[in-house]
Amino acid sequence: MIDCKLLSQIISRYKSAMFTMQRRLNALIRDEMPQDLTVDQFATLEYIRSRGQCTSSELAEVFCVGKSSITAIISRLFDKSLIRRLPDDKDRRVTYLRLTEEGERMAVDIDGRLETLLSRYMGHFDEKEATQFIETYEKLAHVLVQPIEQDAPAGEEKRQE
Amino acid sequence: MIDCKLLSQIISRYKSAMFTMQRRLNALIRDEMPQDLTVDQFATLEYIRSRGQCTSSELAEVFCVGKSSITAIISRLFDKSLIRRLPDDKDRRVTYLRLTEEGERMAVDIDGRLETLLSRYMGHFDEKEATQFIETYEKLAHVLVQPIEQDAPAGEEKRQE
DNA sequence: TGATATAGTTCATCTGTAGAACCATTCGCC
DNA sequence: GGCGAATGGTTCTACAGATGAACTATATCA
DSSP states (O other): OOOHHHHHHHHHHHHHHHHHHHHHHHHHHHHHSOTTOOHHHHHHHHHHHHHSSBOHHHHHHHHTSOHHHHHHHHHHHHHTTOEEEEEOSSSTTOEEEEEOHHHHHHHHHHHHHHHHHHHHHHTTSOHHHHHHHHHHHHHHHHHHHSOSOSSOOSOOOSSOO | OOOHHHHHHHHHHHHHHHHHHHHHHHHHHHHHSOTTOOHHHHHHHHHHHHHSSBOHHHHHHHHTSOHHHHHHHHHHHHHTTOEEEEEOSSSTTOEEEEEOHHHHHHHHHHHHHHHHHHHHHHTTSOHHHHHHHHHHHHHHHHHHHSOSOSSOOSOOOSSOO
16 A cells, blocks of 8 residues: 555645645635625535536535535525526425526636636646646545445444445 | 646546535544534644644634634634633734643644544555645645736736735 | 335524724834 | 834624524335
8 A cells, every 4th residue: 555654744745735725725716706606605506507407415415514504505596596496296305406597607607717717727737747636636536435444344334324 | 738628627627526525525524523623623723733823814814714704713712722822022913822731632632533534545545646646736735825927928917915 | 004214494503704893003104 | 203004803793604403295115
């Protein structure tokens, strides 16, 4: 695998870079938002757009928050006429969420601005480095959503729910 | 620099990986927090610890938020007896923030747990990949805190304040 | 049919954030 | 030296997002 001491050092570097990254990037993204739309609201819009439609439960799962948080965000977006709720007629408990025309327009627009923003920074790297980076990053994101266990011998029933 | 089409594709991949990463990692970190300490509060503690001491203004700068947000966090930490405020006797406007004994203990403890947590994921990569990754990541974090302009020809007075 | 699970909402409560108003102090400069 | 501007920090109000528990309505399963 990897030398334990080096690993520890990399982790420590990762922690501080991550911290800067999150805070700073979030601030930059916030600046690109139109009046009266928050970053989280945009993220929600964007997720729905990427899926075409989805449910509240799915959003809660993906965003790693409780369903009541989603309800709050959704109703704000609904009040702004950016999304529609359409009930499933098979299962009358579920309501699907879709973007309205305006929601679509807005999401596309902001998305473009974010692309411009990010390319201003990503442009610093050459093709090889950028590709290598994004691949590791995606792998990391991937293992992060795994339940956790992979090297535990057996009898580990904790953790995954 | 880098092919425009490829760049755009990388950005798009980055956006979605970043999204997953932030949400998921945040949830995992939250699970490591002791009762009655939030992730932001820990981040504040940790930053102060890394510096030995610091001011509210510095925190506001680093966290990319207004000073009033910092005041709020600081007073909660103060109420929990995790930090001390000590006035500078040169400049009587500024008060330095330091960890208390208990704050120090708590920060160290959580920090250890985060290291364990992260090593569970980082352990997936070999030395070369991990090193390469963290280097690009740090570079990215670095350019992110730069004022922005680097390739603008001239007469650009916007943006940096 | 009846217990249980699931989808989603509502409510109370808390944290973090913004922004404006404000106080105290220090700085710049005439 | 003194006065206006800048700086460090707090307070206040308002709001977004998060939690967790209680609740409704519907579906599933045995």
